Amino acid sequence: GAVVSQHPSRVICKSGTSVKIECRSLDFQATTMFWYRQFPKKSLMLMATSNEGSKATYEQGVEKDKFLINHASLTLSTLTVTSAHPEDSSFYICSADPGLAGLDGELFFGEGSRLTVL
Amino acid sequence: GESVGLHLPTLSVQEGDNSIINCAYSNSASDYFIWYKQESGKGPQFIIDIRSNMDKRQGQRVTVLLNKTVKHLSLQIAATQPGDSAVYFCAENIWGGSEKLVFGKGTKLTVNP
Numbered sequence: 001g002a003v004v005s006q007h008p009s010r011v012i013c014k015s016g017t018s019v020k021i022e023c024r025s026l027d028f029q030a031t032t033m034f035w036y037r038q039f040p041k042k043s044l045m046l047m048a049t050s051n052e053g054s055k056a057t058y059e060q061g062v063e064k065d066k067f068l069i070n071h072a073s074l075t076l077s078t079l080t081v082t083s084a085h086p087e088d089s090s091f092y093i094c095s096a097d098p099g100l101a102g103l104d105g106e107l108f109f110g111e112g113s114r115l116t117v118l
Numbered sequence: 119g120e121s122v123g124l125h126l127p128t129l130s131v132q133e134g135d136n137s138i139i140n141c142a143y144s145n146s147a148s149d150y151f152i153w154y155k156q157e158s159g160k161g162p163q164f165i166i167d168i169r170s171n172m173d174k175r176q177g178q179r180v181t182v183l184l185n186k187t188v189k190h191l192s193l194q195i196a197a198t199q200p201g202d203s204a205v206y207f208c209a210e211n212i213w214g215g216s217e218k219l220v221f222g223k224g225t226k227l228t229v230n231p
Contacts, residue, residue, distance in 0.1 A: 043222060112161045
């Protein structure tokens with residue numbers, strides 16, 4: 001099946017630093033990727049829709065300057081948490097839309113990235 | 119409106135029993151629904167999906183039922199196994215020019231041996 005890879009799976013950083021998380025579709029091209037955030041024992045919350053070659057669409061309440069999204073190619077989207085603070089500690093998950101290469105409505109999820117800000 | 123995550127409800131069953139996990143969705147215009155399984159520290163895994171023109175769909179050991187009148191989904195797992203222990207989320211596909219998923223609050227299933 002289609003595979004989406006996220007890297008790093010775990011990252012610990014100091015407050016004030018920036019952290020980049022990568023989401024790669026390994027065997028298909030994804031015009032659209034999605035970024036989610038998940039707090040412990042909570043559901044996934046959509047943060048933004050990442051579109052290849054254009055600006056990301058952010059959900060209400062998500063700071064676009066805080067969570068920078070770049071979708072520079074059809075197989076890679078990156079989420080950069082800028083000037084991270086402890087409240088940004090969370091589990092971040094991406095998903096990729098295979099478009100015509102997949103079933104209608106099908107999405108593939110990455111394994112997630114655990115961010116801990118000290 | 120979108121479903122906002124709340125504290126997870128839990129379901130505990132004995133190995134071999136059938137499990138039923140329920141989900142209420144929010145948007146009457148949603149036309150595609152998916153159940154995901156999420157193990158601790160991992161991303162969601164697709165289990166089964168259903169379109170709004172159906173009210174039931176069966177997979178291997180799993181069945182999804184859709185009641186559009188009351189905006190309710192259920193996931194039935196037959197002969198539940200310890201490996202089924204996970205958090206289960208329903209998601210509704212809200213068409214917005216791309217496949218935008220909105221997740222329900224999730225249910226933590228624990229299977230006791």
